[in-house]
Amino acid sequence: MSRTIQFSAAGGPEVLEFVETPVTAPAAHEVCLRVKAIGINRAEAMWRVDDYIEPVQFPARLGYEAAGIVDAVGSEVAGIAVGDKVNVIPSFSMNQYGTYGETVLVPDHAVVPHPPSLSFAEASSIWMMFVTAYAALVVDAKVGKGDFVLIPAASSSVGLAAIQIAKLEGATPIALTRTSEKKQQLLDAGATHVIATEETELVAEVQRITGGNGARIAFDPVGGKNFGKLIAALSFQGTAYIYGALASEPTELPVLDMIARMISVKAHNIWGTSGDPQRRQAAVDYVLKGLASGELKPVIDRSFKFDEIREVHRYLESNGQFGKVVVTL
Structure with a gap:
């Protein structure tokens, strides 16, 4: 038994x-x-x-x-x-x-x-944390040098995985958190920048960090009322991945702004990778290699x-x- x-x-x-x-x-x-x-x-x-x-x-x-x-x-x-x-x-x-x-x-x-x-x-x-982030950032977005990646709920396990993977691929991870309480932890975890969204105006700070260009990628498990701010913080032809629905309120899209700047919103989950034998094996190989090198922890x-x-x-x-x-x- x-x-x-x-x-x-x-x-x-x-x-x-x-x-x-x-x-x-x-x-x-x-x-x-x-x-x-x-x-x-x-x-x-x-x-x-x-x-x-x-x-x-x-x-x-x-x-x-x-x-x-x-x-x-x-x-x-x-x-x-x-x-x-x-x-x-x-x-x-x-x-x-x-x-x-x-x-x-x-x-x-x-x-x-x-x-x-x-x-x-x-x-x-x-496995949930690293494969979820890997599939969006590496396989689909193909992040690399010169890319800025916005990571809301950055202290979650998937958020921390996204920080590590973005950094491993040469991109610049921007961790988003509600207050400054976890700022040093996020910096120690590999974030290049940390924005406390309840203390700092998100869009203006992203524009400052990116030299006015905005971030190419947002990787968001929250949605809700602040999703429009993520869209506003993206670059021309930027992409927002939404892989969770932690917010209790509806998620509204600024459609005209998205049309003007040709923004994409992609729903994302782990199953598109873990449910396919070849993609699953590639993900497992990637994670095992990163763990062995110490770049993923x-x-x-x-x-x-x-x-x-x-x-x-x-x-x-x-x-x-x-x-x-x-x-x-």
Whole structure:
């Protein structure tokens, strides 16, 4: 038997329940994983309240990321053996699989090598953050020298990944945060500039930093009332990627300004990369190379125990973290 987390109705962290479930043999293309650490994502909190990109089927499991040791493999699994240290990359629906458990089944395509330099906790934190940012900034935007990249919610795990990747590619990361409280942390994390949006006029400061040209890229998980300011801070033919909806209010677009300056807005998620075998492998190779060189580094804000899972979600929704929240088993 294995303790796993399930919930039978949408709601706050209190709906999360520990359930004893039998450990079943993996199907042909499944891997049974003894979980050592779980990476916690905002997507899972949205899933818990049934406000995500697909409707929840109850009773529901949850969890996209994990690191652990292979306990068993399906009959058609290749390249993965019992005893291997591996990670789980987000590449499945939580209506089908979940990683919040002591022992879990995952599809073999979601299993990737464990970076040898990382602990289980560190490895459980890296895949959502780095692959999401990599796919937008490297594959699609092709950022490079001379580019300025605006990164709202920069102290989130994906925001910090975007800072590291933009810098690795030779671009200039401009971290956006509400107040100056985390300014030095963001500079230490690799941001070239930090703008406290509640203390400084965003567009004017971006114009000053970029010599009046604006930023070519914005990489935004928020939307809402300030999205128009991001658009105004972009350069001619700039692009805004929106990969989250953290703002509770509607996101309005300044259409005439966008037409005048030929601005693009692109919806973005990890699935376009992790759901395609070739793109997924390229992303994994990129991240592993960056970790090995030290140019990409996990950033863990706080680690919890598995028994504290409700408190984990309460903390996640407080929006005070700097980096990733993880759970260890």
